[in-house]
Amino acid sequence: MTRHAWIDASAGIAGDMLLGALLDAGASLGAVQSAVDAVSGGTVRIRTREVTRGGLRALKAEVEPLADDPPHRTWHDIRGLLKNADKATAVFRRLAEAEGRVHGIEAGDVHFHEVGALDAIADVVGCCAALDDLGVTTVSAGPVALGSGTVRSRHGRLPVPAPAVAELAKGWQVSAGGDGELATPTGLALLRAFARACEPLPSMTLDLVGVGAGARDLAGHANVVRVLVGMAEGGTATEPEKTEQTAVLLETNVDDLDPRLWPGILAGLLHRGASDAWLVPIVMKKGRPAHTLSVLCPPALADTLREQIFRDTSTLGIRHSPYGKVALDRGFADVTVGDTRVVVKVAHRDGVILQVMPEFEDVAALARRQDRPERLVLQDALAAALDAGLVVGAELAVHLRPS
Ligand SMILES: O=C([S-])c1cc(C(=O)S)c[n+]([C@@H]2O[C@H](COP(=O)(O)O)[C@@H](O)[C@H]2O)c1
Numbered sequence: 257m258t259r260h261a262w263i264d265a266s267a268g269i270a271g272d273m274l275l276g277a278l279l280d281a282g283a284s285l286g287a288v289q290s291a292v293d294a295v296s297g298g299t300v301r302i303r304t305r306e307v308t309r310g311g312l313r314a315l316k317a318e319v320e321p322l323a324d325d326p327p328h329r330t331w332h333d334i335r336g337l338l339k340n341a342d343k344a345t346a347v348f349r350r351l352a353e354a355e356g357r358v359h360g361i362e363a364g365d366v367h368f369h370e371v372g373a374l375d376a377i378a379d380v381v382g383c384c385a386a387l388d389d390l391g392v393t394t395v396s397a398g399p400v401a402l403g404s405g406t407v408r409s410r411h412g413r414l415p416v417p418a419p420a421v422a423e424l425a426k427g428w429q430v431s432a433g434g435d436g437e438l439a440t441p442t443g444l445a446l447l448r449a450f451a452r453a454c455e456p457l458p459s460m461t462l463d464l465v466g467v468g469a470g471a472r473d474l475a476g477h478a479n480v481v482r483v484l485v486g487m488a489e490g491g492t493a494t495e496p497e498k499t500e501q502t503a504v505l506l507e508t509n510v511d512d513l514d515p516r517l518w519p520g521i522l523a524g525l526l527h528r529g530a531s532d533a534w535l536v537p538i539v540m541k542k543g544r545p546a547h548t549l550s551v552l553c554p555p556a557l558a559d560t561l562r563e564q565i566f567r568d569t570s571t572l573g574i575r576h577s578p579y580g581k582v583a584l585d586r587g588f589a590d591v592t593v594g595d596t597r598v599v600v601k602v603a604h605r606d607g608v609i610l611q612v613m614p615e616f617e618d619v620a621a622l623a624r625r626q627d628r629p630e631r632l633v634l635q636d637a638l639a640a641a642l643d644a645g646l647v648v649g650a651e652l653a654v655h656l657r658p659s
């Protein structure tokens with residue numbers, strides 16, 4: 257049984273529309289604001305107001321800047337701001353990759369204009385936090401209306417669907433659905449990063465409905481995104497939150513690749529959102545030493561990662577199988593070692609801490625700076641976590657940033 261959210265983007269989708277719908281469905285504005293503050297340093301305030309769109313009541317989410325903000329950011333800048341916000345990073349990675357393909361540059365060099373502004377970061381981080389707050393573990397969505405005509409942007413006048421939208425929509429069922437820009441790059445990136453499949457409303461016990469407003473009140477249709485949340489596969493919304501997820505395992509046997517390429521291939525797959533990627537040495541037909549490459553990923557990423565494996569290895573075919581996956585809830589806290597901040601990942605279930613692990617990159621960086629062995633810095637970081645109340649078996653009393 258999973259707590260499922262189904263997104264109705266039949267009138268289009270934008271970041272603020274989805275955020276409005278999730279808040280309207282009952283996500284806590286406080287939880288959303290805290291998550292956004294953690295990334296933006298308190299430079300924006302999220303407000304909501306009720307409006308009507310095509311005669312329907314809807315919630316409009318608005319992001320109010322509280323400080324001057326440089327309008328342009330690269331994907332590298334944004335990744336730095338997002339730090340450990342995994343879901344939000346996955347959304348921006350999609351945006352960067354789509355922009356990179358559209359403009360013929362590396363994703364890391366993509367210079368965001370509108371989408372790099374703090375309000376887009378707030379929309380993305382806010383939507384991730386809202387889904388967490390609603391206890392949603394799986395998401396799917398229906399076909400998306402993209403619009404038609406042209407739209408003004410910093411690139412000048414763009415055809416609709418905008419190039420980045422068209423790129424992000426690959427593999428999804430779409431239609432024009434009306435005049436003007438109905439789906440934005442940020443909206444599409446959110447939908448594609450969250451949703452496991454394009455499907456009609458799945459069978460579920462419906463619990464919450466949220467309606468998020470777009471900026472304009474359009475003639476002909478209500479400019480809204482709807483989110484329907486419930487327990488999928490016949491469950492009821494009063495059951496305790498579960499953490500069962502669906503995952504896809506991609507596998508292939510390779511016997512003819514220069515072995516020096518494997519570390520980069522594994523790193524690239526993880527960078528693009530694989531939950532895990534590993535190699536197992538095998539002996540293949542004709543006694544050939546070879547490797548099985550295994551990649552575990554959310555269903556929504558399977559196509560992209562499969563393409564990457566075809567691109568980066570010499571394989572001729574890739575197996576895939578659906579897997580159930582039960583993951584512990586997790587979040588991040590900061591501890592101080594000496595005068596340095598170290599991020600600690602905390603896994604928990606039913607309010608009890610089950611795992612506490614300092615992020616090894618932080619530990620290794622500190623060890624280099626202090627010229628001390630990593631194992632001793634790791635001990636210090638674990639001791640600092642203990643001091644901060646992050647104790648395995650103890651009740652979770654510390655506020656964690658969402659993963
Ligand atoms: O910011 C960039 S680079 C950008 C690229 C494109 C391309 O399709 S390429 C389009 N746009 C337009 O910006 C606005 C805002 O988009 P959000 O996702 O931030 O809501 C929208 O009209 C896009 O079509 C921006």
Ligand code: NI
Pocket residue numbers: 355358359411420
């Ligand atoms: Ni662009």
